[in-house]
Amino acid sequence: MVPGQDGILTHLRRGALEYCILAMLEVEDRYGFDIARNLDPLLLSSEGTLYPLLARLRKAGWVQTNWQESATGPPRRYYRLTSSGRETLHEFRIAWKAFSAAVDNQIFGAPNE
Amino acid sequence: MNSVSQHPLVRRYLADVEIALSDSPPDERREAIAGLEEHLLSALPENASDSDVHEVLNRLGAPSDLAADSPSQRRRTLRSALEGRWVPVLAGLVLVLMFLWLAAMGLFIESRTSSQVCSGGPEGTSHCQPEQIDPFLPRPGALFSVFVALFPYAIIPYTLILASRLWSPRARVVLLSAIPAWTLLVDVPAWAAWKLGASDSLVFGLTQAVFVSGILIPLLITWQAVKAFRKSSHQL
Numbered sequence: 001m002v003p004g005q006d007g008i009l010t011h012l013r014r015g016a017l018e019y020c021i022l023a024m025l026e027v028e029d030r031y032g033f034d035i036a037r038n039l040d041p042l043l044l045s046s047e048g049t050l051y052p053l054l055a056r057l058r059k060a061g062w063v064q065t066n067w068q069e070s071a072t073g074p075p076r077r078y079y080r081l082t083s084s085g086r087e088t089l090h091e092f093r094i095a096w097k098a099f100s101a102a103v104d105n106q107i108f109g110a111p112n113e
Numbered sequence: 114m115n116s117v118s119q120h121p122l123v124r125r126y127l128a129d130v131e132i133a134l135s136d137s138p139p140d141e142r143r144e145a146i147a148g149l150e151e152h153l154l155s156a157l158p159e160n161a162s163d164s165d166v167h168e169v170l171n172r173l174g175a176p177s178d179l180a181a182d183s184p185s186q187r188r189r190t191l192r193s194a195l196e197g198r199w200v201p202v203l204a205g206l207v208l209v210l211m212f213l214w215l216a217a218m219g220l221f222i223e224s225r226t227s228s229q230v231c232s233g234g235p236e237g238t239s240h241c242q243p244e245q246i247d248p249f250l251p252r253p254g255a256l257f258s259v260f261v262a263l264f265p266y267a268i269i270p271y272t273l274i275l276a277s278r279l280w281s282p283r284a285r286v287v288l289l290s291a292i293p294a295w296t297l298l299v300d301v302p303a304w305a306a307w308k309l310g311a312s313d314s315l316v317f318g319l320t321q322a323v324f325v326s327g328i329l330i331p332l333l334i335t336w337q338a339v340k341a342f343r344k345s346s347h348q349l
Contacts, residue, residue: 032148033155046174051148052134055141073154077147 010045017043018053019092022062022085031068031076054079062088117157118150122166129176129344132278137180149173177344195277198345204270204277204288205338209331211263211270212292218259219299219324254304256296267292279341288337291330298323 020043024035032054036047044050057063062085067075081089117123127146134142156169173179177196274280274288302320 031151031155033152036152046172046178047152048130048149048173048176048179051145051152052137052141052180054148055137055144058144059138059141074151076155077151 006045009042013043013045016096017049018057018062019089019096021050021053021057022081022089022092025063025079025081026086026089029078029080031078033076035079057085061085116159117153117161117166120161120166122163122170123153126170126173126176128281130179132281132344133176133179135278145179195273196279196345198342200273200277201279201338201341201345204273204341205334207266207270208288208292208334211267212327212330212334214263215256215259215292215296216324216327219256219327222255254300256299257293260293260296277341279344280337284337284340288334291333295323295327295330299327 020039021035024030024038030038032051035054036044036050039050054063058065058079062082063079064082065077065079068078070076127149130146130149131142134145137145152173153169157165161169271289274285280288299320302323303317306317
């Protein structure tokens with residue numbers, strides 16, 4: 001059976017999406033809806049998958065939340081990167097660089113000298 | 114309070130999410146649902162139209178897919194195996210067949226006991242008793258005993274209904290109790306009449322009315338099975 005692009009992407013997202021969220025929060029604190037609408041749709045298959053993931057990130061201690069008033073409507077839960085989240089992201093960047101280079105090498109051939 | 118979180122589509126969506134995430138720890142589930150609620154409040158204006166709500170829910174994705182991008186929750190547990198389409202189909206089919214068998218037996222019992230034996234009492238009154246023709250199918254409690262005899266077959270749908278997350282706790286109670294409750298309701302008036310010796314046409318009529326109301330049971334079972342079918346996951 002050929003899995004098709006959707007199936008392949010689902011597998012790939014599972015390993016990478018949480019770090020993409022951490023990277024997004026490294027720049028500034030954001031609330032859920034804001035994260036959902038600013039992540040590349042290729043990374044977030046459907047917006048709802050974000051919320052179980054955010055809950056897990058908080059439980060892992062990589063992000064923390066605080067409530068902030070909004071100009072329109074009820075207060076919002078903002079997510080902020082913690083220091084352990086920052087370290088995790090740092091580790092992921094190193095690992096990913098090596099990993100993605102290795103994958104590229106393997107499937108597209110070594111870069112021409 | 115807020116009209117968005119009270120919207121029926123939103124409430125049903127969140128209830129389905131609650132079921133879909135029931136494998137994750139309760140605190141994470143609560144937080145995910147709170148996040149979704151906040152998302153909906155941000156995405157939708159107050160008094161949003163149904164089509165607006167539809168679109169936002171569409172972008173959120175199917176409740177059963179919500180844990181798809183999370184690494185740890187993809188274990189295919191036995192419980193998620195019980196969310197396939199075959200579950201409501203099999204459970205619904207066996208329950209309806211059971212009901213049909215019970216109804217046929219009920220009609221059979223009815224036909225053998227509806228001839229009434231009347232004995233002339235003193236002073237010209239007459240007293241009628243349903244005639245007991247078949248000693249193996251005594252009328253009082255007859256239908257419930259048929260249900261008890263059929264129970265081994267009921268184990269399959271009952272186990273599926275209890276174990277699968279496709280049904281809410283309330284739907285489970287309704288599905289599990291409908292058939293036995295109906296047999297008891299049919300039997301009890303006859304039993305009481307027999308016990309009290311007061312066999313009236315009223316009691317007989319009541320029994321028949323309850324019996325006829327049984328037509329609602331296959332409809333109820335089908336409706337609950339269809340609801341569960343819609344929630345079930347696309348893979349087997």
